[in-house]
Amino acid sequence: MKFLVHQSICGEVNKAWGLIMTTMPDTNLAKNIAFRADLQDQTGGVIWVPAIRGFFEGEYFLIMKTFEDLSPDVRRGRKFSHVLIIHKKDILGLEDIGQIINLLPDKIEKDVILESIQVEYKNNVDHNVVSNTFQGRFNKLINGYINVKNYKNTLIWIGQENFSLAVIELWKRLTEQERQSFQFGISFNNDDKIVEGVNLVTVPESVQSKFLRSDFFIVAKNDNHKPIELIEQLLIGDSSVKQRIENFKKVIGSNSLSRDDINFVAKGLDTFEKLEEVVDIKKLNTLSHIIAKFAPSDNQGNDFKQKLLVKIIQLMDAGRFSDIVILKNFKTESYKNSTVLLSEALTKWTRKNIFSIRKSSNDLEFFFDNLKSNNLNWWDKLIEIELKFYLNTINVSKVVVVYIWLRESKLLLSKIARFISQSKEFESCFIEKLPKNLSQLMFEELKILSLNNGWLRLYAQILNFQLELHEALTELLKVDKDSSHFDAIDIIVKGKNEGSIIDYAVKTGDMRMIKIAGKICSKSPKNLNKLKVLDANWQKIWLEAILTGNEIETGLKEPDKEISKLFDSLILGANISEELIDKISQSEHGNILFYPNRSEIWKKFSDNAKNNFLTKTSAALLNQLSLNSNTLIPDDIFIIDHISQKGVWDFLFFNRNNIKSVIPIFDKFNLQDSNLKDYLSNYTGHINAVEATQLGKLIAVKRFSNSAYIINSKASKRNNWKFALAECHYLLDFITKAALVISGTISSVNIPTDEWWQSTEELIVELYPNGTALTTIWKKAGGKESDLLTKSTANEIWSDALYKVRRNQLKKITMNKLLKEIEKQYGDSKKFKIIYGLRKNYIKT
Secondary structure (H helix, E strand, O other), rough: OOOEEEEEEEEEEEEEEEEEEEOOOOOHHHHHHHOOOOOOOOOOOOOOOOOOEEEEOEEEEEEEEEEEEOOOOOOOOOEEEEEEEEHHHHHHHHOOHHHHHHOOOOOOOOOOOOOOOEEOOOEEEEOOOOOHHHHHHHHHHHHHOOOHHHOOOOOEEEEOOHHHHHHHHHHOOOHHHHHHHEEEEEEOOOOOOOOOEEEEEEEEEEEEEHHHOOOOOEOOOOOOOOOOOOHHHHHHOOOHHHHHHHHHHHHHOOOOOOOOHHHHHHHHHHHHOOOHHHEEEHHHHHHHHHHHHHHOOOOOOHHHHHHHHHHHHHHHHHHHHHHHHHHHHHOOOHHHHHHHHHHHHHHHHHHHHOOOOOHHHHHHHHHEEEEEEEOOOOHHHHHHHHHHHHOOOHHHHHHHHHHHHHHOOOOOHEEEEEHHHHHHHHHHHHHHOOOOOOOOHHHHHHHHHHHOOOOOHHHHHHHHHHHHHHHHHHHHHHHOOOOOOOOHHHHHHOOHHHHHHHHHHHHOOHHHHHHHHHHHHOOOOHHHOOOOOOOHHHHHHHHHHHHHHOOOOOOEEEEEEHHHHHHHHHHHOOOOOHHEEEEEHOOHOOOOOOOOOOOHHHOOOOOOHHHHHHHHHHHHHHHHHHHOOOOOOOOOHHHHHHHHHHHHHHHHHHOOOOHHHHHHHHHOOOHHHHHHHHHHHOOOOOOHHHHHHHHHHHHHOOOOOOHHHHHHHOOOOOOOOHHHHHHHHHHHHHHHHHHHHOOOOOOOOOOOOOHHHHHHHHHHHHHOOOHHHHHHHHHHHHOOHOOOOOOOOOOHHHHHHHHHHHHOOOOOOOOOHHHHHHHHOOOHHHHHHHHHHHHHHHOOO
C-alpha cells in the first residue's frame, strides 16, 4: 500500500522568506506551510550542520531538512528548507519514519525539478536495529521519554550526531496518540517553555550550556543508562521482557496489551512470576487488580487466580489490619468463589484479632478508623455484621474488650455505638468494668454513648470519677429528669458524706435529693440536729424522714420549740409545707393547748389539719377535765365549738363506761338533755354513791327531765343510782314520784362511811396532785411535813395520810380541819360541796 508525499523548497524570495517551489496543487496552502518551514533562531557564530525537523501543520505532517543558505545572492543568515509534506492519516500509520527522512537531500538544490513521491508502507519494523555506540544514549532517551511529562514534555539531544536515528527509533515507539503531537527539530536558545506532546530537540554542542540547567530532560553526548523499569526494557527491545509479557497474557487468558497496559502490568509482573515466594499481601493485592483488569471474567485464568487467592488467604491469617485492609476492594467478581473465601478469612481474622484482649493498638486503631457507615461493600458489610453479632449480646468479658478498644482507638464509640445493645444488662457490664484511669477524651465519649443509649447509671458513674459530689449531681440532674428514677443518683451519693448530701438537697430542692436526704435522716436522726425549720427544703427533708418512719420529734432536741417556730412563721404568712403541718397534726404534737398563739393559728391551717389539731387539743382538754373537774376551759371559740359539735361525742364514746370522767364534761359544756339521756341509757359501768349524787345534782340543776327518768329506771334500793335519783326525783311526774314513795327507794338513801372516805380521798388527790400543793394544804390544816411519806406518788402519800387521820393517829390534824382548809380554795366545786355537805354524817365537825 502506498501513500503520496509532496515536496516544497523554501528560502529567500524577493529578499524575504517564502515558497520557492512546491508539488502541492494548493499554492496558498503551500505558502502557509512554507512560512512554518523557516528557522527563527539566530544562528550566527554557531557551528551546526543541516538539521532535520518535523511537526504537524493542520492536516499535514512536515518533515524537512533546514540548511544555512550561504549563497551570495541571499541575505546573510538566511535559511533554506527542503520540506516533505505527508497527510496526517498517512504518517500516523507509518511505523518507520526513516522512509521519509531518507528522502531528504544532503545539500541545497534550488533548481531541482520537484515531483510528488509515492512511498510504500513498510510496517514490519524491528525495534532492535540500533548500533552499539548509539544504544547507551538511546536507553537514556527512552528513560526520558517515559517520564517526559516531568520535563515539560521536552527531550534535549546534545549534539547533532545520530539525531535523525534517535528520531526514527523514538517514532517507532510512540503510540498513535503521541505521534499526533510529536515534534522534533533543532534549537539554539533555551526558551524554557512547556509544549504539548513529546518534543525531541537537538542542540549543537557549542550552545549546550544554555540547556544543561533547564527543566528539560538532557541526553548528553556520552550518556549511558541501564534500563530498570519493564517498559524501558521493552521499549529498547529486550526480547526476554517481551517473552515475560507474552507468558503473563497466556496464563491469565488476556488479549493484546497496549503500552499503558504494559506499564500497569509491570507493577505486578515480578509478583506474578514469583508467587510462591511473595509474602507481601499488598503486592499480591496489586497483582489481583492487574489480573482482574485484563482478565475480568472469572473464567479467565482461573487456575492462577485460585492459586493467588489461596496465597492471599494464607497471608491474611497472620497479617496486620493495615496490610489486609487493602483487600476490601478486591475484585471479587473476577475470581470464582472469592467473596465466600475472603469473607471466611476476614471473619476468622476479626474474631481472633479484634474480639480479643491480646492485640496491639495499631491493629485496633486502624481497624476502627476504617469503619464506614455508608456506601458499604462486601468487606464493610461483613465487618458490620460481625460487630453487630458481637456487641448485640453482652457479657462482662466483651465489655473488657470494648474498654481495650476504647483505650487504643480515638473516637471509637462514635463509630461502634450503632452496634451496641442498649439493654440495661449491657449498661451494668459497662459500669462493672469501667476503668478509673481512662483519659478525659475517652470519658467524654462514654458520656455521649451513655446519654444516647439512655444509660444514666453509667453516666453517673463517669461523673462520679470526674467530679466532686455537688458538681456530679448538678451535671446528672441536667439530663436525669425522671422524678421516679433514683438509680443514677444513688450511684453518685453512695458512700458520700451524709451532711454533704443533705446540704445539696437543701441547696437545690430537687425532690429526689429531698427524698434521699429524708431517708438519711430517718436512718441517722442525728442529721436533724442542724434542721433549719423555716427553710422550705429542710421542711421537705423533715417531712420525708417522717414519711419514711420517723416520729415528729425524732432527732430533734426541742421538737415543741421547732414546731412553735413553724407555727409562728405560718402566722406571719410564710409558705409552710401543708403536708408537714398535717403530719404534725396527726401526731402527739397535734395537741396545741399550750401553744401561746393558738387563737391566731387556727385560720392558717388547712381544713384537714385544723380538724386534726382540734381533735387532738380537744381530746387533751377533755382528758384533763375528766381527771380534774377544776381544769380551766380556755377562751377559744374553735376548741369550744369543736368539743360541742364533735369532740365531746368522741370523748363520750371512748368513756362510755366511765361516768366519773363524763360528769364534768356535761357540767362544763352546754350539752342537751338528750345527750345525757342517750349516754345513760347505754351506760353499763359502775357508779359510786358520790358520783351518783353529783350526777343527780347535775340533772336537777340543768333540769334534764329525760335523763331523770333514765336514772329512775336504773335506781333501786340495792344500787347507787338511788343517790342520783334522790337529787333529781322532783323532775319526775306525780305518778312516778308517788311510786318512789311507795317503793321506799328514796327514803332508803344511805351513803356508807367507807364509800364517803374513798370518794373524799379521790377528790383530794384530784385537787392536790403534786408534792408542793399537797404539803402546803397539809400544813395549813395543822399537819406536819414529817407526817407525810417521802419519795412516793401523790396517791400513795394521801392514802397513807388519810388512813392515819381516820384512825386518829395524828394529834394536830383532823379530817374536818383538812376539809375546811380545802373549802377555802375549792368551796365552789360542786363535787367538793357534796363531800363537804355530807361530812357531818361521817366525821366529827
